[in-house]
Amino acid sequence: MSEDTAEATTIEIEDMITVGTLADRLSIPVTRLIGELMKNGVMATVNERIDFDTAQIIVEELELGINITKKVTAENTIPVRSKPVSSDKAKARPPVVAVMGHVDHGKTSLLDAIRGADVVKGEAGGITQHISAYQIEHNKRIITFLDTPGHEAFAAIREHGALLTDIVIIVVAADDGIKPQTVEAIRFAKKAGVKIIVAVNKIDKEGADINRVKQQLSENDVLIEEWGGDTVALPVSAKTKEGIPALLDMILLVTDIEELKADFDVPAQGLVIEAHVEQGRGPVAQALIEEGKLKAGDFIVAGSSYAKVRNLESTDGKPIKEGTPSMPVIITGFKTLPQFGDEFKVVGNEKEARNASEKTAEEKNTRDGRMDIGSNELIRLINRDKKLQELNIIIKADVQGSLTSVIDSLKAMDTEEVAVRVVGAGVGPVSENDLYLAHISNAIIYGFNVEIPASSKQQANRDKVRVRLYKVIYELIDDVKEELSDLLIPEIVETELGRLIVKGIFKTTKTEIICGGEVTKGKISAPALARVMRNDEVLGEIEVTGVRRGPVEAKEVIEGEMCGLSLKTTKRIELMENDKIEVFARETVQRKL
Ligand code: GDP
Numbered sequence: 001m002s003e004d005t006a007e008a009t010t011i012e013i014e015d016m017i018t019v020g021t022l023a024d025r026l027s028i029p030v031t032r033l034i035g036e037l038m039k040n041g042v043m044a045t046v047n048e049r050i051d052f053d054t055a056q057i058i059v060e061e062l063e064l065g066i067n068i069t070k071k072v073t074a075e076n077t078i079p080v081r082s083k084p085v086s087s088d089k090a091k092a093r094p095p096v097v098a099v100m101g102h103v104d105h106g107k108t109s110l111l112d113a114i115r116g117a118d119v120v121k122g123e124a125g126g127i128t129q130h131i132s133a134y135q136i137e138h139n140k141r142i143i144t145f146l147d148t149p150g151h152e153a154f155a156a157i158r159e160h161g162a163l164l165t166d167i168v169i170i171v172v173a174a175d176d177g178i179k180p181q182t183v184e185a186i187r188f189a190k191k192a193g194v195k196i197i198v199a200v201n202k203i204d205k206e207g208a209d210i211n212r213v214k215q216q217l218s219e220n221d222v223l224i225e226e227w228g229g230d231t232v233a234l235p236v237s238a239k240t241k242e243g244i245p246a247l248l249d250m251i252l253l254v255t256d257i258e259e260l261k262a263d264f265d266v267p268a269q270g271l272v273i274e275a276h277v278e279q280g281r282g283p284v285a286q287a288l289i290e291e292g293k294l295k296a297g298d299f300i301v302a303g304s305s306y307a308k309v310r311n312l313e314s315t316d317g318k319p320i321k322e323g324t325p326s327m328p329v330i331i332t333g334f335k336t337l338p339q340f341g342d343e344f345k346v347v348g349n350e351k352e353a354r355n356a357s358e359k360t361a362e363e364k365n366t367r368d369g370r371m372d373i374g375s376n377e378l379i380r381l382i383n384r385d386k387k388l389q390e391l392n393i394i395i396k397a398d399v400q401g402s403l404t405s406v407i408d409s410l411k412a413m414d415t416e417e418v419a420v421r422v423v424g425a426g427v428g429p430v431s432e433n434d435l436y437l438a439h440i441s442n443a444i445i446y447g448f449n450v451e452i453p454a455s456s457k458q459q460a461n462r463d464k465v466r467v468r469l470y471k472v473i474y475e476l477i478d479d480v481k482e483e484l485s486d487l488l489i490p491e492i493v494e495t496e497l498g499r500l501i502v503k504g505i506f507k508t509t510k511t512e513i514i515c516g517g518e519v520t521k522g523k524i525s526a527p528a529l530a531r532v533m534r535n536d537e538v539l540g541e542i543e544v545t546g547v548r549r550g551p552v553e554a555k556e557v558i559e560g561e562m563c564g565l566s567l568k569t570t571k572r573i574e575l576m577e578n579d580k581i582e583v584f585a586r587e588t589v590q591r592k593l
Contacts, residue, residue: 303342498522
């Protein structure tokens with residue numbers, strides 16, 4: 001086998017491949033491949049597609065001296081959508097830029113400095129909770145910034161953020177250097193195939209070391225221009241604003257080099273980046289336009305929801321006449337709440353919009369969505385694998401983005417012993433339905449930035465449903481962690497207290513031994529547990545019921561002292577001279593995750 005692999009050729013194949021194509025790539029007759037598939041119980045014809053795992057097994061069986069590996073494409077690493085294809089009438093559009101990097105390296109500060117605003121202070125917990133976007137003008141040109149959440153708990157959103165962007169600014173604090181989340185951000189950006197600009201931030205600080213950052217970048221496959229690579233690293237300070245104009249210039253330069261374009265005169269399409277319900281306005285969505293123009297009165301479909309656009313606003317809430325490519329807009333008029341990450345597009349009329357949304361809704365229902373709870377789920381709840389202790393929870397959040405983030409963070413805590421089971425999730429206040437579901441599935445309801453109406457509170461009290469509401473995501477996560485920890489089987493911890501070597505045996509019955517000996521280590525007191533050892537073999541466990549120093553009862557005896565011990569046994573142990581008695585304390589300790 002090792003000889004084979006030494007000489008084996010490796011070919012890359014797609015995630016799904018037709019039998020015919022695979023035979024071609026392997027340079028074997030297709031009949032041979034079909035025959036091998038049949039031997040393995042796979043009935044596939046030449047035009048049928050098989051998945052990579054099947055292909056791998058079959059190729060191994062064929063013993064061709066060929067290894068296959070999965071072609072790493074954006075599709076099979078992160079959920080990339082196909083971006084709209086522009087025609088030859090396409091015109092230049094603003095770039096869409098996201099800022100990523102390690103926590104506390106200054107993403108929010110940098111976005112604020114660019115925007116000339118100060119939103120950091122307003123956030124609960126000091127982290128950006130929702131994805132959002134804004135546009136700025138620099139040198140009479142527009143740049144769109146996605147305000148992507150910054151904490152590791154928001155990996156899911158960051159992935160989506162990367163899909164929307166043309167350029168990712170990776171912020172690295174000059175005094176701290178590259179950290180795990182920086183590496184993760186680099187990975188995201190590379191996988192999504194977007195341009196990277198590195199902003200080496202906090203250069204005003206003592207200990208700032210730009211060269212070290214550059215060195216670390218090269219160690220992480222990001223080679224900067226001055227060292228022969230194609231990534232630009234710019235020194236900036238979000239605090240003093242030094243370097244920010246140069247950073248914006250660089251964004252525009254990359255935009256020109258990349259020739260970012262879009263069709264303006266086509267029906268609009270794009271992506272929903274945030275959605276929530278507002279009192280008096282109903283479902284409100286924030287969307288990024290990728291192609292075309294969007295106007296009030298247009299009919300749009302977004303996933304399983306549709307709208308006749310009622311109000312169109314910029315992200316700072318000002319009414320706008322039309323939205324154009326790369327512009328983030330706020331849309332009202334949706335019949336139901338669209339989902340974060342839904343693609344939207346303008347269609348001809350209401351009927352078309354309704355039909356398209358219904359079709360998507362049907363498809364969604366037939367898929368096994370993790371947030372859908374149906375009878376199957378309930379059966380699974382009841383018959384769940386007893387080895388794995390699960391904590392049933394229902395999550396409610398104010399917006400879809402937070403909901404996804406909370407679920408992802410909680411799922412990340414799963415271990416082999418304990419896991420979170422999301423039996424329900426949704427956007428909006430804690431409803432009576434949630435309480436009912438919590439009641440029948442014995443779940444805890446966690447609310448993030450949502451309330452529970454007074455009427456539901458009564459129901460919660462009556463049914464003893466645990467409802468916990470949070471404004472700070474870490475606190476919510478910590479609470480779930482505590483609950484999960486309680487499900488862990490407690491650990492038994494033994495602490496050795498002392499040792500004694502037996503010098504004489506005075507009495508032995510089935511249940512009692514009285515002996516004398518010398519304490520060789522630590523101290524011995526009663527009552528305590530002990531083990532009798534003979535040449536490293538455990539003869540049995542006993543209980544120390546009394547300790548004597550000479551004829552007198554002693555509280556404790558210490559190393560070097562001679563003493564008498566009264567021992568209680570459950571089975572007869574024939575104690576002998578030179579046996580060892582190890583005295584220990586045993587306690588159960590609740591483990592923590
Ligand atoms: P984030 O977690 O990446 O969004 O980081 P923040 O923007 O919240 O910044 C983290 C901390 O670093 C805050 O206390 C900021 O005031 C500080 N900070 C950010 N940028 C700079 C900078 O350029 N210079 C200095 N001295 N401090 C900065």
